[in-house]
Amino acid sequence: MTESAVSADHVFQDADALIVYASKHGHTAKIVTRLAEAMRGEGLEVDLREVGQAGEAKPGRYDLVVVAGSLHQEHHQKDIVRWVSERRETLGDVASVFISVSLSAADDSEESQSGMRRCIDAFVEETGWTPGRIEPIAGALQYREYDFVTRQVMRMLMKKMGHPTDASHDYDYTDWDGVDRLGRELAQETKGRQGAPAGA
Numbered sequence: 444m445t446e447s448a449v450s451a452d453h454v455f456q457d458a459d460a461l462i463v464y465a466s467k468h469g470h471t472a473k474i475v476t477r478l479a480e481a482m483r484g485e486g487l488e489v490d491l492r493e494v495g496q497a498g499e500a501k502p503g504r505y506d507l508v509v510v511a512g513s514l515h516q517e518h519h520q521k522d523i524v525r526w527v528s529e530r531r532e533t534l535g536d537v538a539s540v541f542i543s544v545s546l547s548a549a550d551d552s553e554e555s556q557s558g559m560r561r562c563i564d565a566f567v568e569e570t571g572w573t574p575g576r577i578e579p580i581a582g583a584l585q586y587r588e589y590d591f592v593t594r595q596v597m598r599m600l601m602k603k604m605g606h607p608t609d610a611s612h613d614y615d616y617t618d619w620d621g622v623d624r625l626g627r628e629l630a631q632e633t634k635g636r637q638g639a640p641a642g643a
């Protein structure tokens with residue numbers, strides 16, 4: 444094989460799907476790990492990478508790219524914004540999903556839902572990438588993971604919002620069956636596209 448063939452993106456496919464994520468306190472990591480398991484259960488090969496380990500990943504080599512981040516002070520992680528921005532053109536050419544993990548997604552009020560939408564719109568605007576599908580997923584309140592200051596700030600915020608303030612517990616709002624369903628659905632869609640004739 445020639446040198447140029449080796450370096451051409453389309454020559455190698457590393458796996459069927461790539462999942463790249465950022466996670467401040469570990470909850471998004473848990474969600475994408477579960478998502479990857481559900482996809483693998485359907486026979487898909489999944490490359491799961493924390494964004495810091497995804498510098499070499501080439502989105503064009505996969506049949507599906509999932510990007511996941513969480514909301515902190517109304518922003519998704521800078522690292523994930525950067526990773527996407529730098530690959531916006533390739534990402535525009537592949538089937539893609541953006542997962543946004545937040546506490547707002549756990550709250551049905553108009554205020555929380557519109558606030559969350561604004562943060563997702565800002566991500567799309569900032570990165571210049573329009574994901575094929577956007578999935579907001581409810582996250583967790585992880586008091587036991589927070590440092591002292593973060594724990595106090597979160598307790599005050601949660602009190603205002605009517606959420607639990609007993610910091611001796613964590614509170615998990617994620618619909619794990621929903622994550623499993625999403626994983627299976629994405630895997631089946633991907634396999635359907637792989638089986639489809641070129642250009643279909």
Ligand SMILES: Cc1cc2nc3c(=O)[nH]c(=O)nc-3n(C[C@H](O)[C@H](O)[C@H](O)COP(=O)(O)O)c2cc1C
Binds near residue numbers: 544583584
């Ligand atoms: C300091 C801090 C700020 C947060 N800011 C927001 C926010 O602006 N909007 C929101 O909906 N959730 C917010 N959250 C909730 C997180 O998005 C949620 O806890 C999520 O599960 C974190 O995922 P991670 O552990 O992968 O980072 C915040 C959490 C923390 C600790």
